[in-house]
Amino acid sequence: xxxxxxxxxxxxxxxxxxxxxxxxxxxxxxxxxxxxxxxxxxxxxxxxxxxxxxxxxxxxxxxxxxxxxxxxxxxxxxxxxxxxxxxxxxxxxxxxxxxxxxxxxxxxxxxxxxxxxxxxxxxxxxxxxxxxxxxxxxxxxxxxxxxxxxxxxxxxxxxxxxxxxxxxxxxxxxxxxxxxxxxxxxxxxxxxxxxxxxxxxxxxxxxxxxxxxxxxxxxxxxxxxxxxxxxxxxxxxxxxxxxxxxxxxxxxxxxxxxxxxxxxxxxxxxxxxxxxxxxxxxxx
Numbered sequence: 001x002x003x004x005x006x007x008x009x010x011x012x013x014x015x016x017x018x019x020x021x022x023x024x025x026x027x028x029x030x031x032x033x034x035x036x037x038x039x040x041x042x043x044x045x046x047x048x049x050x051x052x053x054x055x056x057x058x059x060x061x062x063x064x065x066x067x068x069x070x071x072x073x074x075x076x077x078x079x080x081x082x083x084x085x086x087x088x089x090x091x092x093x094x095x096x097x098x099x100x101x102x103x104x105x106x107x108x109x110x111x112x113x114x115x116x117x118x119x120x121x122x123x124x125x126x127x128x129x130x131x132x133x134x135x136x137x138x139x140x141x142x143x144x145x146x147x148x149x150x151x152x153x154x155x156x157x158x159x160x161x162x163x164x165x166x167x168x169x170x171x172x173x174x175x176x177x178x179x180x181x182x183x184x185x186x187x188x189x190x191x192x193x194x195x196x197x198x199x200x201x202x203x204x205x206x207x208x209x210x211x212x213x214x215x216x217x218x219x220x221x222x223x224x225x226x227x228x229x230x231x232x233x234x235x236x237x238x239x240x241x242x243x244x245x246x247x248x249x250x251x252x253x254x255x256x257x258x259x260x261x262x263x264x265x266x267x268x269x270x271x272x273x274x275x276x277x278x279x280x281x282x283x284x
């Protein structure tokens with residue numbers, strides 16, 4: 001997978017969103033957070049599934065993987081806005097509203113959101129497949145997932161949720177986009193409905209693991225280590241705030257063990273890739 005992710009990174013740099021205009025820095029706002037790096041976690045999940053079942057389609061899937069990364073990056077830009085987390089550091093760089101202004105950050109996020117679907121619609125794949133991919137990402141990246149979770153997160157800031165409510169929040173805000181990344185890889189690979197459902201279920205649990213680890217990072221790392229603003233969760237509903245740091249780590253470890261076991265349900269090549277991904281979620 002290392003070679004595939006390296007090739008995808010080059011594809012991303014060659015396909016950065018840009019447009020001709022006389023605006024002095026609009027294109028800079030579109031590419032700033034993309035070039036700042038990031039884990040490329042969601043593209044990696046999609047490409048891992050395609051590589052496991054249909055390796056000849058991996059490069060055809062790059063546009064779809066970039067679409068997911070564009071949509072995820074838009075969500076980070078908006079999440080960092082003063083009206084939300086008011087963060088000034090992301091991926092080791094100044095956030096767009098801190099570097100330029102709030103209006104530019106809002107519009108950059110809007111642009112990346114819509115451009116995500118342009119990338120999917122122009123990928124070298126069958127039209128019926130692209131319609132299904134757009135349907136999945138638009139729902140789980142919107143009202144069926146990420147945006148609903150963000151709405152709950154913002155509304156209930158400084159209002160304590162119980163564990164089931166907290167899981168609902170983060171399954172929607174974080175986990176469903178991770179889950180749909182796996183499912184979209186399965187769609188490109190032509191997997192059965194049953195296997196797609198298994199991938200999505202695995203992805204939801206993986207997304208929870210991702211979020212618990214993120215909450216732990218926020219509580220235990222400084223900004224330089226994390227590459228983003230930390231200590232921002234004081235008034236938020238996080239797993240560390242609800243369970244305490246020790247129990248949050250125990251919950252993370254239980255999720256990781258479950259996922260390692262569940263990964264064995266998939267074909268060997270994908271199972272090995274997923275196990276390597278799951279193993280990353282430990283104390284650094």
